[in-house]
Amino acid sequence: MPGKLRDRGRDDSARFSTATRLRLLGEQTAERVYRSQTKRQARRSRLTGRAALLALVVCTLVVALAYPIRQYVSQRGEIADLQRQQQEAKERVDRLRDEKARWQDDAYAEQRIRERLHMVMPGETGYVVPDARATTSGRPDQSPAERAWYSNVWDGVDKADQAAN
DSSP states (O other): OHHHHHHHHHHHHHHHHHHHHHHHHHHHHHHHHHHHHHHHHHHHHHHHHHHHHHHHHHHHHHHHHHHHHHHHHHHHHHHHHHHHHHHHHHHHHHHHHHHHHHHHSHHHHHHHHHHHHTOOOTTOOOOOOOOTTOBTTBOTTSOTTTSOHHHHHHHHHHHHHHHHO
């Protein structure tokens, strides 16, 4: 029996030493993991600082370039508006040149004068077709330039007469 006790004691000491070894191994592993986490955190903090610096530089560039870019865009808009106005002015000049050329033709001038002033050539008979909507001063929706000249003259006489009363 004493041999068995001794063997059993060895088993306990062997188990104890294995348990101790496992515990020490676990502690060492935990320390290594803790150290690697600390290193990662240190690296992360460095990356975060770099990222913050990069963000600061980018924000500074955005702020520095915002005004010139805004000016560029607004000036491009103004240029487009001016080009459009220039094109419209050229078209208007072309229309006016065409109209001037038409007025140089005596037949066109005579036709426009006859229409506008309701004049007839000697020997012709003039007809005026009354409009159902017309009044003595022309249609109410007509501007003075669209009405016959004698309607405008008569309206002026009526207004002067009313002011005297």
